[in-house]
Amino acid sequence: MMEQTPPSATGLTALEKVIAFVDERVGLKTIQAKMLNEPVPGGSRWAYVFGSILLFIFIMQAVTGILLMFYYVPTADHAFASTQYIIHEVDYGWFLLSYHFWGSTAMVVCVFAHMSQVFLWGAYKSPRELIWLVGLALFGLVMGFGFTGYLLPWDQRAYWATTVGVEIMDKTPVIGDFMARFLKGGATPGQMTLSRFFVIHVMILPAGLMGLAGLHIFLFRAAGPAGPFRGTPEEIKAKTDYFFPRQIWKDIVGMVTVFLTICALAFWEPVVLLEEATPDPGDYHPEPEWYFLFLFQLLRLKMFGGEFGQFVGAMALPGAFMALLAALPFIDRDPERNIFKRPIALIGWIMVMAMILLFTIAAIINREFLD
């Protein structure tokens, strides 16, 4: 009877047998080949690591977020005390919370870097318009994560950042008032606000992000990587390589670097709470999270004073900018991808980055002035 055993199964280890069993049923090797043997035109590059890093940061945020939820109580009475408990009583709780806090900052930075890379490489152009649009939606979700997560510790900073944010949202025509009332759940931020922000932060946004990230990756694999924007066909062909192992190695090094950076930031500046949230700001000057600071400072300018000015600064300008970004692949139909041959795109990018940097630093100086 021994002669009837297939020769391929005789010399296999237990692990190989398990893999063969799964492969026979789900086509594991086909999936593996599909995922790893993707050709990367012009070879692997460090500039391509941001997408993978973002996925890694999201997974780490989910893991640390779940661990924090074991102790956090999302009620106005206990949110502050439970966060204090995490910081002071739970073993390594300070590190978990600080990692989660700095992880959100890293996510915003990497989203900016990823979008900049795609923009500068001209990778939003045909046939990759849908990838760009889904990416923009993901950018909105990441900002939503930052906004909703900021309230959860329920200290003065959290309370007032949310108040400022919701007031900005209130300026939106037609839906602004409804959105603000829906998020606050009352006249002032309270238990209803905390509950709603918590549910959005841990249920709605993660579900949305997982769905859209899956779609983003699917669309990316369908269109294929754009490759470098310059180089002769001979050079690109000579350097073209598969996704595995070189790009995967670069992605792993990028992930490790980001992980170490977040850990180092958690050590440098661990999360410290202010006083428990009250409707009286006292000496505290309300301001939003750092990535909204530029917008906050913009609204301090006299030209954006008054109801109409606030609407223009808070909603019309950012809305028009986002609409322009969404329409970009359909407006810019020139197949040229080299950023040095697209002066308007290059100057536009530099201007936007300089403006964000300038207004963010101005907001920090303004904070010192107020203090």
Added chain:
Amino acid sequence: MTERESTSPLKLGLNVLWSACWTGFPIKLAIALLFLALGMMHFEARIGLAFLMYLASPVTVFAMPILSMAFEPHLGEGFGIALLFLLCIPIDIWAMGVVSRTVFLEKLRLEPPDGLALSLWIKTALAGAVYMPILWFVVGFVTENSIAMSHALFETDLLKAVPVAEKIGIELTLWGSVSLGVLLVMLLIGVTLVGRVIKSAAQSAQPTGQSYQDIITRWDLMRVPADQGLMLTAVTLVGVVLSLLFWAGLPVSTPHPHECCKKPEVKAQPPYKPVDALNKNEKAITVLAAQVESLEKMKTEEEAAKEKEKDKGKAVKAKPADAKAPVKAPATP
């Protein structure tokens, strides 16, 4: 003109320095994190400066002690800071070797000479030691003066009425543009200097004489270890050891608490009993009602007493007037 001759020193310097700084960075970062976990160093508010100094350690390694003595840029506390700079040396030499060999092969199509990594690192670090203090002084001087000038500009009568937010924005744009411009020019000069050092090393190198595909394969394989299994095992082991050290050193509670984050005393709330609370509140209301009643009674009594005193006072005041009346009466016809 060959590519070797046409590549500008600026481009060459940028190619090597940018890549060399980032190549060694993850390893330096892992060591820095370990030192932080073990409490061997603490960074202060200038984390951005500390990051740049460690990132650019191929040029700042000798410059940092000079800067500390001459201009006192304080990165933080602990002997780990100096130790980290020392550990950066072998890492930077390795990174400089990998990057410069690649640039020699791919960009210049030259055979990298022996000992290229060490000789380039020494020259770059020495150039940095001389140039960085000059850069620091010039940029610091320009920034300080441009800040003072932009402040003075807004002190004039013409611009005194400018609102605060606009004033901050315009001042920042003015002095920021000037100091950023000077910083960029100084950085470009510095990178060009490094490029000249690399170009001088390239003068004696021989052309490779290989096809482009062969050159690419060669520099690509330079990064692939001969024994991949051994390399993976070694990397994994080092990773495990570093992780264990990290977890052993990681403080259980916040590592450097200061006045702002002292542990507050949180008292546990007693369990809530609605009936007891109602009874207690009823009692409190009864007591308070009785107090209010007695207060009102006291007030009424006081008012009554005051009224009485007033009446008495009036009576007392009225008596002398009545007594005077007969006096005032005409005595004579």
